Amino acid sequence: MNKNPNKRRQQTRDIKTPKYAKPAKSENRQNSEAGGGVADKLNAWRDLHAHALFSSLGRLVASPFSSVMTIAVLAIAISLASGFYLVLVNFQQLTNHLETSTQISLFLKEEVSDIRASKLLESIKNNPKVQQATLISKEQALEEFKTYSGFGSAVSALKTNPLPIVIQVLPKNSLTDKNELEALQHEFQQNEGVDQAQLDMQWLARLQSIIAVGERAAGLLNLMLGLAVVFITANTIRLELHSRREEVIIAKLVGATHAFIRRPFLYAGAWIGFISGIVAWFIVTVMMLILRSPVETLSSLYGGHFHLLFFGFVETIKLIALSTALGVIGSWAVLVYQLQRTKPE
Amino acid sequence: MLKFENVSKRYLETGEVLRDVSFHLRRGELAFLTGHSGAGKSTLLKLIGVMERCSKGQIFLDGENLSHAKEKHIPYLRRKMGFIYQDYKLLQDRTVFDNVALPLVIAGYGHHEITRKVRAVLDKVGLTGKEKKFPLALSGGEQQRVGIARAVVNKPPIIIADEPTGNLDPELSAEIMRLFENYQQVGVTVLIASHDITLITKMNRRVLKLDHGQLVAS
Ligand SMILES: Nc1ncnc2c1ncn2[C@@H]1O[C@H](COP(=O)(O)OP(=O)(O)OP(=O)(O)O)[C@@H](O)[C@H]1O
Ligand SMILES: [Mg+2]
Numbered sequence: 001m002n003k004n005p006n007k008r009r010q011q012t013r014d015i016k017t018p019k020y021a022k023p024a025k026s027e028n029r030q031n032s033e034a035g036g037g038v039a040d041k042l043n044a045w046r047d048l049h050a051h052a053l054f055s056s057l058g059r060l061v062a063s064p065f066s067s068v069m070t071i072a073v074l075a076i077a078i079s080l081a082s083g084f085y086l087v088l089v090n091f092q093q094l095t096n097h098l099e100t101s102t103q104i105s106l107f108l109k110e111e112v113s114d115i116r117a118s119k120l121l122e123s124i125k126n127n128p129k130v131q132q133a134t135l136i137s138k139e140q141a142l143e144e145f146k147t148y149s150g151f152g153s154a155v156s157a158l159k160t161n162p163l164p165i166v167i168q169v170l171p172k173n174s175l176t177d178k179n180e181l182e183a184l185q186h187e188f189q190q191n192e193g194v195d196q197a198q199l200d201m202q203w204l205a206r207l208q209s210i211i212a213v214g215e216r217a218a219g220l221l222n223l224m225l226g227l228a229v230v231f232i233t234a235n236t237i238r239l240e241l242h243s244r245r246e247e248v249i250i251a252k253l254v255g256a257t258h259a260f261i262r263r264p265f266l267y268a269g270a271w272i273g274f275i276s277g278i279v280a281w282f283i284v285t286v287m288m289l290i291l292r293s294p295v296e297t298l299s300s301l302y303g304g305h306f307h308l309l310f311f312g313f314v315e316t317i318k319l320i321a322l323s324t325a326l327g328v329i330g331s332w333a334v335l336v337y338q339l340q341r342t343k344p345e
Numbered sequence: 346m347l348k349f350e351n352v353s354k355r356y357l358e359t360g361e362v363l364r365d366v367s368f369h370l371r372r373g374e375l376a377f378l379t380g381h382s383g384a385g386k387s388t389l390l391k392l393i394g395v396m397e398r399c400s401k402g403q404i405f406l407d408g409e410n411l412s413h414a415k416e417k418h419i420p421y422l423r424r425k426m427g428f429i430y431q432d433y434k435l436l437q438d439r440t441v442f443d444n445v446a447l448p449l450v451i452a453g454y455g456h457h458e459i460t461r462k463v464r465a466v467l468d469k470v471g472l473t474g475k476e477k478k479f480p481l482a483l484s485g486g487e488q489q490r491v492g493i494a495r496a497v498v499n500k501p502p503i504i505i506a507d508e509p510t511g512n513l514d515p516e517l518s519a520e521i522m523r524l525f526e527n528y529q530q531v532g533v534t535v536l537i538a539s540h541d542i543t544l545i546t547k548m549n550r551r552v553l554k555l556d557h558g559q560l561v562a563s
Contacts, residue, residue, distance in 0.1 A: 040455030047456065250434050253394070254448040254495065255424035257417075343396065 048263070056267035059240075060275075070236045071276050074229055078280035078323050079287075081225040082311075084218045086284060090309050091211050104185050106167040107196045117165045120193050124169060129184055132170040138163050164195060226326055229276070233269050233330030241265060241338055248342055262335045266328055273327020277320035285310060346372040346503060346534045347393065352402035354388055354558075362388050364558045366402070370536060372502070375529040377545045378538040380555030386538040389555070390507050393536075394428055395419050407502060424452055427496030431508035433488045435480040435495075441467070442476035445494045452499060466498045470524060486517040493524060503534040510541060518544055 060067040106124075108117055117135060124133045136144075141163040146155050171184055181199055188197040241248065251261055292308045299306035311319065347370040354363040363385045370376055378386050391397040392404060395411055404411040407425065414422055435444050442463055449459045467476055470490040480488050489509060496504060504525065510518035522544065529535050539545060545552060554562035 040457060041453055044453050044455040048450070048453075247436055250436060251447065251451065252420070253396075253423065253428060253434065254451060255420045255422075256451045257420045260420075260451055 048260075052264040052267045056264045057271050059264075059268060060271055066236075067272075070232065070272060071279060074232055074272065074276035074323070074327075075279035075283060077225045077228050077232070078276055078319070079283035081222045082280060082319055083284045083287060084221055086288065086309065086311065088211065088214055088218050091214065093309060094306060102171065102181060103200045104169040104171065104181070104188060105198045105200055106169060106188050106191075106194050107198065108165040108167065108193050109195045110164065112165060112193045114165070116193060117167070120191065121167055124167060124188075129172055130169055131172045134168050136166040136168065138165055141166060229273070229323065229326045230330040230333070233272055233327045234334040236272060237265050237269055237331040238334045238338060240268060241335070241342075245342065248339070252342070258335075258339050261339060262332070265331050265335055269327040269331025270324050271327070273324040273330075274320060276327070277323030280323065281311060281316055281319055346370055346374070346407060347536065348405040349389075350403045350405070352389075352392065352399045352404060354385070354392060354397065355400040362558050363392075363399075363555075366555075366558075366560045368553055368560060368563045370534055372534055373529060373532045374551065375525060375535040376537070376551040376553055377548070378536060378553045378555065379540055379542075379545060382540070384555040385558045386540075386555055387507055390428075390505055390536070390538055393505055394423060394426060420451075424448065424499060425501050425503070427493075427499070427501040427504040429489075429492050429496045429504065429506035429509050431511040433480070433492040435488060435491055437480055439479075440476065441472060441478050441480065441483070441491050444480065444491055445476075445498050448495060448499045462498055463494075466494045469497075469527075470494045485512050486520070489513065489517075489521060490524070493521070497528060497533075501533070503536070504528060506535070506537045508539055509537060510539065510544065515544070519547075522548060 108120070112120075114137065117137075121133055121135045124130055138161045142155065142161050145163065169184075169188070171181060185197045185199045188194055248261055288308055288310055295306070295308050349366050349368050352363060352366045353361060355361045366389065378389065380386055388397065392399050393406065393411070395414055399412055402412070406422070409422070411422065436447070439447075445463045445466060446459050449462060454462070463476070467473055470493055472487065472490055472494065475483065475487065480491060483491065489512075493506075493509070496506075506525070509525075510521055513521065518541065525535050525537065552562060553560060
């Protein structure tokens, strides 16, 4: 039994009459009150909600240890999910920039001599759309192939060099549009010495497909972490419900609907989700701040104009709203299930 | 007001606890439900509050068939009954005022009306001035009166009490009984489960007697 009712009373006052119903306060109002009309009932309804909203927060504060533990776990789960999301967003930003550094490889025809190739190189360098062009001779190409392909000895056994001369063209930075690049590629293709002009976007496509995989993985991860948040909240609410079982039963015995009993617990779930969302936001933001300086050093090494993206205003609101919603869903699920089973003995 | 028609209750674990019970309590009647321990008194009362469902037969409260009541409708049925328990079932961490106000808060009354009704009922049960106390700071008889106040604050047409005087001395018991008689006099139906034979004899009221789940006198 409770040794110090006064203290516990402050912590637990959900089904309790809202404060303002204290007898002393409304003494002087009694005469003007005519049996409680619609307005009085509406006020009562609003008061119940307001009361449940704040008393559920009061309960969290009243048991700081378990609240902090729960919120910490939830915040870590949410920050993992949202941190992963933010990393992906940054990678996407990265590929947007990389698109500008696309190159075109010109594979020259077999019969083209070295001298003709260097003349071609000169003319390409003079093209106003070209930033830079380099020539890779047959021998250089073979060397590279030997070292990087792993077929070194096999290649050495070849009598003739099967590789063509290659000219690598880096278009001007201003050339970002895919159509323009393709027009340039087409222009090179027209040259009679060129066997094939290849727009080198393959690796970009690869990077993009890696990101697509990452997105899918992030989606799954977020789904799992979202479920974790729901389950953790559900379990927290279940424990809370269990510790207040007697109160729930008495409320049921005097005619409380499930909606009435659920209300303070739903608010508790909402608070837990809400606070965890805010804490997660801070965790991710601090992590990004720690990452910012090395990332920007890295980016400057590549002459990049890459700036780390943080949560925007809308994303912050979404993050917190989503965590709150997950908290409500978790507590709602457990309440529907448990309240059916909490039968008055 | 309250009508049992061939009601049986069977528990999986203990078998048939009530067998073919039929009786009719008229509006404004006060009756005792008696019988040995384990006769099924509490079970019968639980059927009225739909804390348990009967296995056979039908129960009518104020014309409504309780045995067919939908789960969702049960809270509203319970608001029409005032239940009183031997162990009071009070919330220890709420004041007397809050305990008594609970049914009104649940029913959605505004605070003016809650205050008025709670004070009126506390006056009636003789707990004026105790509204800010906690249940543990009260004597058994006072706690039982808080329980009664909570049961009647919403003016239910029927009061159902399970061993309301089980823990009280004869003097306090008589006092509680007088309270029930007061309510009965204003038209409330009252059903009291008790095995306090002396008290029941003294009261000289209708007695429903259960023996191993069967009604042997009504
Ligand atoms: N929830 C339950 N599940 C199974 N059996 C039960 C349950 N509740 C009561 N019983 C059984 O039903 C029988 C009647 O119990 P009940 O509580 O109605 O008796 P009672 O007349 O109120 O007795 P007492 O005077 O001791 O309170 C008992 O044999 C008990 O074991
Ligand atoms: Mg009993």
